[in-house]
Amino acid sequence: MINITLKDGSKKQVEKGISALDLAKSISEGLARNMTAALVNGKVKDLRYKLEEDSEVEILTFDNSLDGKKAYWHTTSHIMAQAVKRLFPDVKLAIGPAIDNGFYYDFDIDTPFSEEDKQKIEDEMRKIIKENISIERFSLPRKEAIELMKDEPYKVELIEELPEGEEISFYKQGDFTDLCAGPHLESTGKVKAVKILSSSGAYWRGSEKNKMLQRIYAISFPKQSQVDEYLVELEEAKNRDHRKIGKDLELFMTHPLVGSGLPMYLPNGALVRRLLERYIQDKEIKMGYKHVYTPSMANVALYKTSGHWDHYKEDMFPVMKMDNEELVLRPMNCPHHMLIYKNKMHSYRELPIRIGELAHDFRFEDSGSVCGLERVREMCQNDAHLFVRPDQIKEEFAKVVDLILSVYKDFGFKDYSFRLSLRDKENKEKYFDDDDMWEMAESQLRDILTSYGIPFYEAKGEAAFYGPKLDVQIKTAVGHDVTISTCQLDFLLPQRFELEYIGEDGAPHRPVVIHRAILGTFDRFLAFLIEETKGAFPIWLSPVQVKILPITDNQLEYASKIKEELEELGIRVEVDDRNEKIGYKIREAQMQKVPYMLVLGEKEVTANLASVRSRKAGDLGQMKIDEFKKKVKTEIDNFEID
RNA sequence: GCCACUUUAGCUCAGAUGGUAGAGCAACGCACUUGUAAUGCGUGGGUCAUCCGUUCAAUUCGGAUAAGUGGCUCCA
Numbered sequence A: 001m002i003n004i005t006l007k008d009g010s011k012k013q014v015e016k017g018i019s020a021l022d023l024a025k026s027i028s029e030g031l032a033r034n035m036t037a038a039l040v041n042g043k044v045k046d047l048r049y050k051l052e053e054d055s056e057v058e059i060l061t062f063d064n065s066l067d068g069k070k071a072y073w074h075t076t077s078h079i080m081a082q083a084v085k086r087l088f089p090d091v092k093l094a095i096g097p098a099i100d101n102g103f104y105y106d107f108d109i110d111t112p113f114s115e116e117d118k119q120k121i122e123d124e125m126r127k128i129i130k131e132n133i134s135i136e137r138f139s140l141p142r143k144e145a146i147e148l149m150k151d152e153p154y155k156v157e158l159i160e161e162l163p164e165g166e167e168i169s170f171y172k173q174g175d176f177t178d179l180c181a182g183p184h185l186e187s188t189g190k191v192k193a194v195k196i197l198s199s200s201g202a203y204w205r206g207s208e209k210n211k212m213l214q215r216i217y218a219i220s221f222p223k224q225s226q227v228d229e230y231l232v233e234l235e236e237a238k239n240r241d242h243r244k245i246g247k248d249l250e251l252f253m254t255h256p257l258v259g260s261g262l263p264m265y266l267p268n269g270a271l272v273r274r275l276l277e278r279y280i281q282d283k284e285i286k287m288g289y290k291h292v293y294t295p296s297m298a299n300v301a302l303y304k305t306s307g308h309w310d311h312y313k314e315d316m317f318p319v320m321k322m323d324n325e326e327l328v329l330r331p332m333n334c335p336h337h338m339l340i341y342k343n344k345m346h347s348y349r350e351l352p353i354r355i356g357e358l359a360h361d362f363r364f365e366d367s368g369s370v371c372g373l374e375r376v377r378e379m380c381q382n383d384a385h386l387f388v389r390p391d392q393i394k395e396e397f398a399k400v401v402d403l404i405l406s407v408y409k410d411f412g413f414k415d416y417s418f419r420l421s422l423r424d425k426e427n428k429e430k431y432f433d434d435d436d437m438w439e440m441a442e443s444q445l446r447d448i449l450t451s452y453g454i455p456f457y458e459a460k461g462e463a464a465f466y467g468p469k470l471d472v473q474i475k476t477a478v479g480h481d482v483t484i485s486t487c488q489l490d491f492l493l494p495q496r497f498e499l500e501y502i503g504e505d506g507a508p509h510r511p512v513v514i515h516r517a518i519l520g521t522f523d524r525f526l527a528f529l530i531e532e533t534k535g536a537f538p539i540w541l542s543p544v545q546v547k548i549l550p551i552t553d554n555q556l557e558y559a560s561k562i563k564e565e566l567e568e569l570g571i572r573v574e575v576d577d578r579n580e581k582i583g584y585k586i587r588e589a590q591m592q593k594v595p596y597m598l599v600l601g602e603k604e605v606t607a608n609l610a611s612v613r614s615r616k617a618g619d620l621g622q623m624k625i626d627e628f629k630k631k632v633k634t635e636i637d638n639f640e641i642d
Numbered sequence B: 001g002c003c004a005c006u007u008u009a010g011c012u013c014a015g016a017u018g019g020u021a022g023a024g025c026a027a028c029g030c031a032c033u034u035g036u037a038a039u040g041c042g043u044g045g046g047u048c049a050u051c052c053g054u055u056c057a058a059u060u061c062g063g064a065u066a067a068g069u070g071g072c073u074c075c076a
Helices: A020-027 A029-034 A066-087 A115-131 A142-148 A153-161 A224-240 A242-248 A267-286 A300-306 A308-315 A334-342 A390-411 A425-430 A435-451 A492-496 A522-533 A553-568 A582-591 A602-607 A625-637
Strands: A002-006 A011-014 A035-040 A043-045 A055-061 A102-108 A135-140 A168-173 A176-179 A193-203 A212-221 A297-299 A326-329 A353-362 A378-388 A417-422 A456-460 A469-475 A481-490 A512-521 A546-550 A573-575 A596-600 A609-614 A618-624
Touching: A011 A020, A020 A029, A020 A035, A020 A055, A029 A035, A029 A055, A035 A066, A043 A066, A055 A066, A066 A102, A066 A115, A066 A168, A066 A176, A066 A193, A066 A212, A102 A193, A115 A193, A115 A212, A135 A142, A142 A153, A142 A168, A153 A176, A193 A224, A212 A224, A224 A242, A242 A522, A267 A353, A267 A378, A267 A390, A267 A512, A267 A522, A297 A300, A300 A308, A300 A326, A300 A334, A300 A492, A334 A353, A334 A378, A334 A492, A334 A512, A378 A390, A378 A522, A390 A435, A390 A469, A390 A481, A390 A512, A417 A435, A435 A481, A481 A492, A481 A522, A492 A512, A512 A522, A546 A553, A546 A582, A553 A573, A553 A596, A553 A602, A553 A625, A582 A596, A596 A602, A596 A625, A602 A609, A602 A618, A609 A625, A618 A625
Parallel strands: A002 A055, A417 A456, A546 A573, A546 A596
Antiparallel strands: A002 A011, A035 A043, A035 A055, A102 A212, A135 A168, A168 A176, A193 A212, A297 A326, A353 A378, A378 A512, A417 A469, A469 A481, A481 A512, A596 A609, A609 A618
16 A cells, blocks of 8 residues: 545555556546546656555646646647548658647648648547547657657657657557657547647747748637637737737827838827836936937947847848948947947946937848737837946846836736846857856846845846846737846946946946846837737826717817816817717727716706716716816826726 | 738728629718717728739739738847
C-alpha cells in the first residue's frame, strides 16, 4: 500500500500501482468521468499513470485547471493530426501543442488547406471521436524510435535532439502513432465538441530561415454549448477591437494613398491624444523632467556613433542622400538626447537630469505586422532619458516604476504584467558585445525589482541591443501580447557618446542612462485605451462630455443657455438640435459613448432644471443646473472613471 | 518579408457559373413638434480597389500592384 495526499489535504491509502483514473473513481465517479489528467508531485501525468510510491495527487479536469484543459486540447490535436493523415496521407507531421486557448498542429503539405479541406478535416475529427479509439502510451529506445518514425522527417529531427539514453515516448490511437510526452485522455471519445478556427503559415521551429508549414488552429470542449460560447466570446472581442471602435467613433482613419501603418487622427482622436499628451507632460514636469524638441531626422553618422546602425538599419527607412549628407528618418530619440546632455558640462550635483520629448519616430515595420494604431510606421513616443549617477540608478528606476503604477491607476488598468526582458546569450549578434556589462545590468535590474517587491517574469531575447528592459505587457482585444510601457537600463550609449559629469572628487565620471516611455507611444496607448474602455473614455477624455437633447424646438433657447454655462467651465458640450424624437437622439448619443445627456422639455424649462441621463446608469432624474455643473466638473477634475 | 483569405454606395453587407448592380443605416428634401436606445414618405449616391491581359463583351476569369484581415517572423 502507498499513501496519497490529495489537493484538499486529505490522505488516502491505496494499492501500489493503482492508476490515477482508478484513484479518481475511488473518490467519485463524476470526478473520474471529467478527469483529463493528474498532477502527481507537481508533474502532469496521464489518467492511466500508475502510482508506485507515496505521492501528492491532484485530479485535473477540463474545468479546474489550465493543465487539465491542455491535456484535453493536446489529445484533440492528435485527433486532428490523425484526421489530416487519413485525408492527406502524404502530409508530414511537425508539432501540435496545446496553447492557452485551444491547440494547433503544423503540417508540411504542398498545397495549403482550403476552406473545404478544413471542413473535411473537422468532419473526420468528429468521426474519430465517434470511433472512441483507445489511446495507448508506449516507449522505445532512440534507434527504434527513429526507425518507427522514418517517414516523418520532422519527428526524426525532434527525436535526435532528445537526451541520449532516455526512452522515447509515443502515443498510439488506432492507425495513428505520434511522438509525444503526453499527457493524454484515455480515448478519443472523451473529446466531445470540436471546432477548427483558422489556418495559417508558420515557420518550422519559428525561424524564417526554415520551411513554412501549414498550421491549423482549433479548439475543443466537453460540451457543444461551450464551443458556441467561445465563438460568441471571439465575436465580442472583435467588437472591442480598437480598429472597429476607432472607425465607429471617428477617432482615426487610414488611407491607401497615405500608406500602410500611417493612420490619420480625426478630430475626436486628436482631442483624446492631445489630452493624453498634456496629462503625461504635466506629470513629468512635476517630477523634474525637462522637455525638448529634436528633429525627426538625422545624419547616418549619428546612428553609427550610437551603434544603432549595425543593429537596427534593417528596421529603418532607407537613407536619403543629399548633397554631402546622408539623412535618415529616426527610429528612436536616444542619440539626439545624448547630444543634448553633452551640450554642456555637468556637475554631479545636477544629476539626475531628465530629458523628455513627445517625439516622432519612424520604423519600417513588416507589412504583415502593421495593425491599426497598435503597430504603425510613424509613431509618437512619450520618451525620456534619465542621466543618473551609478548610486542613483535604484532610486530613479523606482520612481519610473511608481510613475507607471500611478498612471495605470488613473486609467483604472488592471490586466498588465511586468516583464524583465533579458538578452539571449545564444544569439549574441543581436546585442552589444560586452558580457560583463550585460551581467551587471541584468542583475542590477533584477535586484531592483526584487527589492521593491514588484512581481515580474523573465523573458530571454527581449532586451534592447544596448541593455535589459523592464516592460509592461498587455493583451489586446484580439489577443496580441504587446509592450505598453518600458524602462531600460543602458551603460552602452554613455560610453559610445563619451558622456561625463564632474564628480565630487573633481574628476570626470560616466553617467548611466535610463530610457523610459510611460505611455509608450501615444498611438499604441490610445489603441489600448480604446479597447479597455470599449470607446467609453473616462469623462475627462471624452470628446463630447455632455450632449444636450431638447425635446422640441421650443427648448432650443434654454438649451443654448445651458450650453454656454457649461462651456464657461471648459466642459465640452454639444446641442442636438435636429428635428428628431428624443429616443433617437438618446440612442445616437449613447452609441457615441457621451458620458452625460441632458434631456430638456417643457417641464425642465419651467422649473429651470435638466433631466440627466448617464451613458452608464441611464436616467438619473431631474437635477438643478448648478448641481449638475458641480458634479461634472468634479468628475472631470478628479480623472474619474466609470 | 512569408502563408492564406478579403476589397461592391459614407458605413454594414447582399448579388449574378461573363451581358456594367441591390438592401438597411447614414446624407439630402418634405411632413410630423415629439419625454429616455431607431417617426413616416420621398430623393440623390457606385468606372463593383487600381492597372494589365483573355474575350464580341470583364465588377465576375487570369496576372500584377495597393490596402485590409488571420497567423508566422519581427517589435513600442
